[in-house]
Amino acid sequence: FALARYGIEAKGVATCSAGNHGKGLAYAGWRLGVSVTVYVPASVEAERCRAMEAFGARVVRSPYPGYDATEAWAREEAARAGLPFLSAFDDPYVMAGNGGTIAAEVVEDIPDVTTFVVPVGGGGLAAGLAYFVKERRPDTRIFACQLAACPALLRSLEQGRAVTAMPPVATLAGGLEGGLGVQTFTLLRDRVDFVALVEEAELVEAMVWMLDHHQYVIEPSAAVTLAACQSGALPVPEGPVVVIVSGRNVSLPVLRKVLGTGTG
Numbered sequence: 001f002a003l004a005r006y007g008i009e010a011k012g013v014a015t016c017s018a019g020n021h022g023k024g025l026a027y028a029g030w031r032l033g034v035s036v037t038v039y040v041p042a043s044v045e046a047e048r049c050r051a052m053e054a055f056g057a058r059v060v061r062s063p064y065p066g067y068d069a070t071e072a073w074a075r076e077e078a079a080r081a082g083l084p085f086l087s088a089f090d091d092p093y094v095m096a097g098n099g100g101t102i103a104a105e106v107v108e109d110i111p112d113v114t115t116f117v118v119p120v121g122g123g124g125l126a127a128g129l130a131y132f133v134k135e136r137r138p139d140t141r142i143f144a145c146q147l148a149a150c151p152a153l154l155r156s157l158e159q160g161r162a163v164t165a166m167p168p169v170a171t172l173a174g175g176l177e178g179g180l181g182v183q184t185f186t187l188l189r190d191r192v193d194f195v196a197l198v199e200e201a202e203l204v205e206a207m208v209w210m211l212d213h214h215q216y217v218i219e220p221s222a223a224v225t226l227a228a229c230q231s232g233a234l235p236v237p238e239g240p241v242v243v244i245v246s247g248r249n250v251s252l253p254v255l256r257k258v259l260g261t262g263t264g
Contacts, residue, residue, distance in 0.1 A: 012037060014078035014085050016071040018174030019048040019219075019249050021088035026057035037083060039074035041067055044174060047251035066168025067178030089124030090181030099128025106242050107133065114239030115141045117225045119246050120153045120195075121176045123184030129244070130191040141193040141237070145228040147173055148197035152180040157189060172254055173203055175221030175247070196233035198224050206230055207258050210245075219250040220258070 012035035015025050022038035029036035036057040040049060043065040052059050060077070062070040078085045087094065099118070102125070106113060116133060118126045130142045144153055149169040156163045162185035171177055180188075203220045206227035210216050218226075222245045228234050229243060250258075 011035070012083050014039065014074065014081070014083040015088060016040070016067070016074040016085075017052075017088050018044055018067060018177070019051075020175060020247050021094075022052045022057065022059070023048070023055070023249065025086065026052045026055035029057065030055040037078070037081070039070060039077065041065055041070040041174065043170075045251045045253060047253070048249065051249070064168070065170075067174070068165040069168065071178070087122075087124075087181065089122030089127075090183045091124070092183065094124050095128035095131070095184065095187070097128070099125040099130070100132045101128075102244065103129040103132035107136070110240055110242060112240055113140065113242050115143060115237040115241045117143045117145060117229065117234065117241065117243040119176065119221060119224045119244060120144045120146050120180075120188075121221065122178060123153065123180050123188055125244070125246060126153075126192075127181075127184040127187040131187045134191045142191055143194045143196060143228070143234050143237075144188070144192045145196045145198060145224045145233075147171060147176040147203075147224065148199050150177050151195070151197055152178065153185075153188065153192070154195045154197065156180050156185050157192070157195065160189075161185075171200055171220070172258070173200075173220035173224065175219070176224060194235055196228040198227045198231065198233065202227040202231050204258050207250075211259075216245075217248050217250060217255065218245055219247045220254070222246040222248070 014037040016039045038057050039060050049059045064070045120126045133140050152163050162182045164179040166179045203223045206223040225243045
């Protein structure tokens with residue numbers, strides 16, 4: 001969706017991703033015949049890199065473990081190569097194609113939904129969803145869920161400006177690590193009703209619970225919403241609630257680690 005605006009004549013595009021966006025962009029590039037370069041943090045597992053490479057992407061590992069430093073480096077590298085840079089979250093097309101389409105489908109299927117529980121890293125999914133929902137249903141509540149060690153949205157709301165960089169943290173949830181987008185904050189600042197913070201151990205427990213009770217394997221970043229529900233970090237909702245579980249891009253080594261530490 002976002003890639004199409006560059007045109008298939010483009011010599012290529014670049015992005016920075018911890019996994020899901022890079023994989024999606026690699027697939028879109030493969031379908032459109034556009035070469036894709038994905039810069040990834042040094043901490044990203046090899047399995048995620050191979051998944052992007054399977055769709056023809058060129059994957060470049062950065063010298064930095066954190067997302068923010070990697071993105072800054074990636075933008076410089078892309079500029080040197082003459083490649084347009086597509087943000088994994090701070091782009092209106094990405095927001096619309098990600099959270100916006102999810103919101104449209106949910107509202108169609110569950111017209112009486114009163115509350116959305118959404119994950120927040122850079123904010124692309126949450127911003128697209130919140131904009132679609134609040135423009136049509138202002139009374140619908142948006143509960144945002146973040147990693148306690150990297151609460152960029154909460155800090156942004158406290159400071160009244162987008163906190164675009166956060167200190168790198170060691171986490172299994174690479175999609176939740178890093179700062180918030182400037183454009184995503186513009187959409188979220190007046191549309192988020194509550195921010196819940198989740199600890200790393202709670203992510204692990206949520207993943208194990210989902211596998212044990214529903215036989216679904218989900219990735220750590222996706223587990224943040226479920227963990228917030230289970231930990232009691234959210235206000236008690238009224239009416240139908242939709243909890244967004246945003247992905248299953250988890251490698252076997254990470255899954256083994258989770259199963260070795262979680263208690264279910």
